[in-house]
Amino acid sequence: MGLASAGIGLVENLGELWRLRSVRQDDWGAMLNFVQAALSKEEFERFTLGQCQAVESILVTYLGGGLVREEDVGRVRLMLREVGLDPWKGVSAPKGAI
Numbered sequence: 001m002g003l004a005s006a007g008i009g010l011v012e013n014l015g016e017l018w019r020l021r022s023v024r025q026d027d028w029g030a031m032l033n034f035v036q037a038a039l040s041k042e043e044f045e046r047f048t049l050g051q052c053q054a055v056e057s058i059l060v061t062y063l064g065g066g067l068v069r070e071e072d073v074g075r076v077r078l079m080l081r082e083v084g085l086d087p088w089k090g091v092s093a094p095k096g097a098i
Helices: 002-019 026-039 049-063 070-082
Strands: none
Touching: 002 026, 002 049, 026 049, 026 070, 049 070
16 A cells, blocks of 8 residues: 555656656656656556656656666666556557557
8 A cells, every 4th residue: 555655646646747848858758757657557556666666766866866878768668668667658559458
């Protein structure tokens, strides 16, 4: 239950960051978008330790840090995919739709 509450709070905070994205560079906004997509419609109480650690690392190292470079965006997408989170979920066809 604690993970579910923390996940919902995280999604809300990411939404607030999205509203403020104009004060950061475009790559930072793209990275934030991938993280939001990967976390959308997830059951946070089912997250593995690896998924939690990957999300925390992304938040601390990239979204909460300084300048984000284009290669950082690719690195974050890879980190998400490596733990089973789909950064392209927002633009992917639903399973069984094709």
